[in-house]
Amino acid sequence: MEIKLQHIGYGNKILVRDIAFTVAPGECLLLAGPNGSGKTTLLRKLAGEICVSPTHGHPRPCKREEPTASAQRVRRDGRGREATVCDTPVSPANCILVPTGIPKVKGFTVREFVRTGCYRESDWAGKLRKETEERLEESLELIGLKPLADRDISTLSDGEFQKACIAVGLTRRADLLLLDEPTAFLDVENRLMVLRTMRDVAERTGTAVIFSSHDLHDALEVAHRVLAITRDGRFLESGIEDREAVLSASFPAWE
């Protein structure tokens, strides 16, 4: 899967330029960069949802874009501000973004939570099609949550809940699963559990995974390769061997 974007940004402000990288099925890529460098914006762009208000970072629903020829367009968000979208063909594959900070609402079992996340795949009553329901069970099995499927999500650890979020992406048959800081706020044990599950799932199902993280040491343990955004808005893609060199370019203090 080849992804190319001229740049992403808001109004006249360009956050990242010349974005070009490839991601293979089953590959697990770390997206790294300083705070405010545009990691979340890039992930949202990849998920086809770029209508982001620059001030509040509040995503707004917008129509999924069909791949277009290289073009620069300016959209206006709900408050009339401009969000610049510059893209060459973006993958038409099924990209699914799991945002950070999803609340653990009491009164939903793990199975119900995953079902709820499959909005487009369910009928008006929220009932999944038979094959999607089967895929849900397979996803729970694969991710190790089958024994907890009937547990209330409010009783899960943060790590287990993050795995349930990944199960949503798997059930929705994502070709490219995008996770925005899946290990934020997790302790070491849960962090490693989630990261290892991600890589395991990617390798076993062929789903490509791109995740952003600030826990670089732990993330490098599972990431096959690294995508990095530098402070001055350059985009870097590493190979398998030069992951740390690319990180050094993004974070000069990285050793």
Add this chain to the structure above:
Amino acid sequence: MGLDLMTGNGFGPTGGVLLWRLRLPRMLTALVAGASLALAGMQMQALFRNPLADPHIMGVSGGAGLGAAIVALAIGSSSAWFSGMSMAMAAFAGAFLTSLLIVVLSARLRATTLLILGVMLGFIFSAVSSILQYSAGEESLKLFYSWMAGSFSGTRPLELIIMVTALLIGLALALGNRKGLDIILFGDDYAIFSGAPLQRIRTLSMLSASLMTGIVTAFCGPLGFVGIVAPHLARRISGSSAHGKVMPVTLLTGACLALVADILANLWRTPLPAGSTLALIGIPMVLVLILRNTS
């Protein structure tokens, strides 16, 4: 004998009239009003992800009160039936316009901002109503205060039919929107990235809630607390927050709460306003819920 008692024959002619003309319509009104307000509260709590959200908090009842106050002041001493009907219509218009404003603004604002806006609107409506009452005549004030106190009594068959119709439409909208109500509990971001049409979900739930609240408030006056308490009890009883499970229990709980409030209101020689008995039942329940959540 049992059948006679149920049909009113066992009470003699006066008992029959009491049952069919007064008590049964009042009981049915309480059941329908309670179910409607509970369903409206359930949707608002999901929409604003706030356990204390209900049509009162969102200013919808305040809008209805302002509409009623305007008409009560303007009509003054015309016939009671005409005054009552026009006040009900004005109350509905007030509730509907407030809801419309909230629906329009919901496209631009986040849920929490919208909630604050609703509370502020309620205060403004209340202030304007107070100003109008200040300069109103005695008859107008009497009419207005009797509506404000809230009551399930005196509902005419046509009014009851309108309330049932509003409940059925509101229920149909809520049922069709139930997976949307589930997903917005997990936040706007999650809903959008799951492919849910956020604006449609908000509009449908506001339409459903405002239709039911507007109609019930128009005919029964502003009745608080059912909308807050019933969904909480329903979630506790059903052991779930999934709206497919919560919705039927919410309807039943709301209907039962209103009926109990009505029975309590009529235990006394002079019947109490149903709004007051609902508050007396509802406030301790809300406090228990808040304290439980805090602990």
